[in-house]
Amino acid sequence: MNTDMTSASETDTxxxxxxxxxxRKMNKHYGEFHAVKDLDIEVEPGEFLVLLGPSGCGKSTxxxxxxxxxxxxxxxxxxxxxxxxxxxxKYRDIAMVFQSYALYxxxxxxxxxxxxxxxxxxxxxxxxxxxxxxxxQVQMETLLERFPRELSGGQRQRVALARAIxxxxxxxxxxxxxxxxxxxxxxxxxxxxxHMQHELGVTTIYVTHDQIEAMTLAHRVxxxxxxxxxxxxxxxxxxxxxxxxxVAGFMGSPPMNFLEGNVSESGxxxxxxxxxxxxxxxxxxxxxxxxxxxxxxxEAGQGRFDAMVYTAEMTGDLTLVTVKHGSSILTIKMxxxxxxxxxxxxxxxxxxxxxxxxxxxxxxxxxxxxxxx
Amino acid sequence: MSNxxxxxxxxxxxxxxxxxxxxxxAPGAKFIVYTLLLAWSAFVLxxxxxxxxxxxxxxxxxxxxxxxxPFVDFIPSLHAWRELFVVDYxxxxxxxxxSIIISLAATALAVLIGSMAAYALARIRYQPNLITILLFxxxxxxxxxxxxxxxxxxxxxxxxxxxxxxxxxxAVASRVHVPLANGDILFWMISQRILAPIVVVxxxxxxxxxxxxxxxxLAIILTYAVVNLPIVIWLMYDFFNSIPKDLEESAQxxxxxxxxxxxEIVLPLSRAGLAATTLLVMIxxxxxxxLALFLSTAKAQTMPILVAAMNAGERGILWWSMSxxxxxxxxxxxxxxIVLQRYISKGVLLGAVKG
Ligand SMILES: Nc1ncnc2c1ncn2[C@@H]1O[C@H](COP(=O)(O)OP(=O)(O)O)[C@@H](O)[C@H]1O
Ligand SMILES: [Mg+2]
Numbered sequence: 001m002n003t004d005m006t007s008a009s010e011t012d013t014x015x016x017x018x019x020x021x022x023x024r025k026m027n028k029h030y031g032e033f034h035a036v037k038d039l040d041i042e043v044e045p046g047e048f049l050v051l052l053g054p055s056g057c058g059k060s061t062x063x064x065x066x067x068x069x070x071x072x073x074x075x076x077x078x079x080x081x082x083x084x085x086x087x088x089x090k091y092r093d094i095a096m097v098f099q100s101y102a103l104y105x106x107x108x109x110x111x112x113x114x115x116x117x118x119x120x121x122x123x124x125x126x127x128x129x130x131x132x133x134x135x136x137q138v139q140m141e142t143l144l145e146r147f148p149r150e151l152s153g154g155q156r157q158r159v160a161l162a163r164a165i166x167x168x169x170x171x172x173x174x175x176x177x178x179x180x181x182x183x184x185x186x187x188x189x190x191x192x193x194x195h196m197q198h199e200l201g202v203t204t205i206y207v208t209h210d211q212i213e214a215m216t217l218a219h220r221v222x223x224x225x226x227x228x229x230x231x232x233x234x235x236x237x238x239x240x241x242x243x244x245x246x247v248a249g250f251m252g253s254p255p256m257n258f259l260e261g262n263v264s265e266s267g268x269x270x271x272x273x274x275x276x277x278x279x280x281x282x283x284x285x286x287x288x289x290x291x292x293x294x295x296x297x298x299e300a301g302q303g304r305f306d307a308m309v310y311t312a313e314m315t316g317d318l319t320l321v322t323v324k325h326g327s328s329i330l331t332i333k334m335x336x337x338x339x340x341x342x343x344x345x346x347x348x349x350x351x352x353x354x355x356x357x358x359x360x361x362x363x364x365x366x367x368x369x370x371x372x373x
Numbered sequence: 374m375s376n377x378x379x380x381x382x383x384x385x386x387x388x389x390x391x392x393x394x395x396x397x398x399a400p401g402a403k404f405i406v407y408t409l410l411l412a413w414s415a416f417v418l419x420x421x422x423x424x425x426x427x428x429x430x431x432x433x434x435x436x437x438x439x440x441x442x443p444f445v446d447f448i449p450s451l452h453a454w455r456e457l458f459v460v461d462y463x464x465x466x467x468x469x470x471x472s473i474i475i476s477l478a479a480t481a482l483a484v485l486i487g488s489m490a491a492y493a494l495a496r497i498r499y500q501p502n503l504i505t506i507l508l509f510x511x512x513x514x515x516x517x518x519x520x521x522x523x524x525x526x527x528x529x530x531x532x533x534x535x536x537x538x539x540x541x542x543x544a545v546a547s548r549v550h551v552p553l554a555n556g557d558i559l560f561w562m563i564s565q566r567i568l569a570p571i572v573v574v575x576x577x578x579x580x581x582x583x584x585x586x587x588x589x590x591l592a593i594i595l596t597y598a599v600v601n602l603p604i605v606i607w608l609m610y611d612f613f614n615s616i617p618k619d620l621e622e623s624a625q626x627x628x629x630x631x632x633x634x635x636x637e638i639v640l641p642l643s644r645a646g647l648a649a650t651t652l653l654v655m656i657x658x659x660x661x662x663x664l665a666l667f668l669s670t671a672k673a674q675t676m677p678i679l680v681a682a683m684n685a686g687e688r689g690i691l692w693w694s695m696s697x698x699x700x701x702x703x704x705x706x707x708x709x710x711i712v713l714q715r716y717i718s719k720g721v722l723l724g725a726v727k728g
Contacts, residue, residue, distance in 0.1 A: 069622050090628045102619035106641045116627040119637070163627070 018045035018203050019080040019170040021066070026075035028061050028227075035061045037227040039075070044219075046201040048194070052214040053224035054250070059207040062224075063173050066205065067096050079170055095164035096173040099180070101156045103148040109135070110144040113162045120167070134166040137196065154185045161193070165200060172197070172204040178213065190216055211251050215239065223247050245363035248289050248356055254320065257295070257330040259288045260360055271325065273305035277357065279368030285360040288370070292333045295350035297321050297340060303347025304370075312340050323348065421703075428453055428696035435692050453693035465679065469701065472676040475590055476658040479597035484651050486598070487605025490562075492639070494555050494606070495613035496621075501558070503551035505542050512538045559610060566603035570663055578667045588670045596664055601654045608653070612646030613639070648716035656706055676702050
């Protein structure tokens, strides 16, 4: 809640002319296939909203409908106070960065960046200045005469960005703009992108399947699955308070650990150990979840349950201990100097406050908790 | 020095067929490749040489057995050139001008219409109903039959035909759907080219005869354009499809109109395809014989007809004159190829997508 307030006030001061973008009950059918289901999102003026979900869940389709590149089966798209549901893309005042960058291969960097101004009839002198300024913002001002084929992946990405920012649109739409870059460059561009959006204060919808990108970039994250919105909230909210099994499993790296089972005698039997629970009924199929960083590896018999060490990986700043219990593989984050032998029997301890209970069937979060014994 | 000692010793033959450096060709392989290329060049160029010397041979030189080298084997003379360009220059020039006009106009028409059709097929999803098409063909056939065999007034047939078609498509086609897709339309168009032209020569002849357009430029231009449309559509469809859709969508979002998108993005990127297609269609028109033979008698005669005419009459085949005509026919094609080949370069799409 706290973080939400900060981000809102932050954006308010920055973008006085930023527009609100309302997506109401938006649907897309491809014949029989229902690609986007009743999508309802209010993007605040100047907000950086990330649409997150696995590949094929309908993120691109949703973004393309907002851009006007795809027909809307039903629903509304409202920009500011203007209903643009059936307005042609060129009248929507939206700039989009495609996953492929979509640079015009026969035009130079300068011509690419200046294209949006050229087609709207901005005189050449004014245009050249704007091109230089936009290029300077992405550190491309020295490469204006190059062609896209003479640029590296990261440089192409910058040109695509410059082309998007040159005319100060009402909204930015970005479809996985960083996914073609290598890991290091991706991290760097992520920071630049965030900084730029902050400076410009333009309402932005950013599509990605990478939860780290979503966590680091977003004011708010909208998580989608099979065309349906699962949860909408700040990164902290969706991370610490997931509404269902899908969101819990999707956010976080390594992902949340899950233990499945049926409730018996008000507890979950894990091998020889029983984890006592409150708020559940006997016979319910439930999934218990806790995050790798909220647990620790202790002496056998000292934790909530025992498990066998499978591997221990040193990542630099910490040690990832993977333990096996039955068919479940669980990961625990331990300090970097933590030592443990393979195949050793250990106890797993976790914080009852920071554990989650879900109904295994529909994945819904249960109003139940682990009891400290 | 060091690379000599770094490799194991091997025989002369092995070294002959081993590249001396990375990226270089083995000496033995080089020799074989160039020998083959030379042989092939000689094979390809010899007919052209033969044309050139035949055009300056006298009848006696041709009939008296093969002679190969001018000034050595025979005394060249320009009699055939003189005959075609001084004595009969009016006929020659007319055929030449006809060929140029017809080829250019037909090519322009075919490329213009064909590339528009190809662009539509590449970018718009069509779902025509096979039943509607069949009904249309059926009603059309019945209408023509009524006019042709029973002499019913065509205006009456038109009105009744439109009515019947409308009724049938409402009654039948709206219930029975056999949807076709773009691929089907494309294949149908290509199938028009698979059909041998000889099959349609007589109907085309009769059609132009009935509208009194035989032996006119327009008749040949229209026929050539239609005959070559499938080729243009087929080739350009592939070219347009190879342009990422993202580019056009991006241009749209940047605020470009449809025309601007076409002019600024699609046209420059398909230039290579257009050049190649234009060249191909132009050559096909330039060399076409069968249709021209039927559609022209004098005024609209083209060069291929002139070539064939050298094999008519009581004097037998006039090899020397035929050679002259063929040589002057080759020149514009070579010229066009040189002009257009600089557009037919690869890699125009490099850098459009991916990192
Ligand atoms: N033109 C189309 N016709 C039919 N199905 C489509 C079309 N475009 C996308 N889809 C389907 O819609 C779903 C969502 O696609 P998309 O929005 O591209 O997913 P994402 O961007 O989240 O990976 C996918 O299952 C895809 O197969
Ligand atoms: Mg996508």
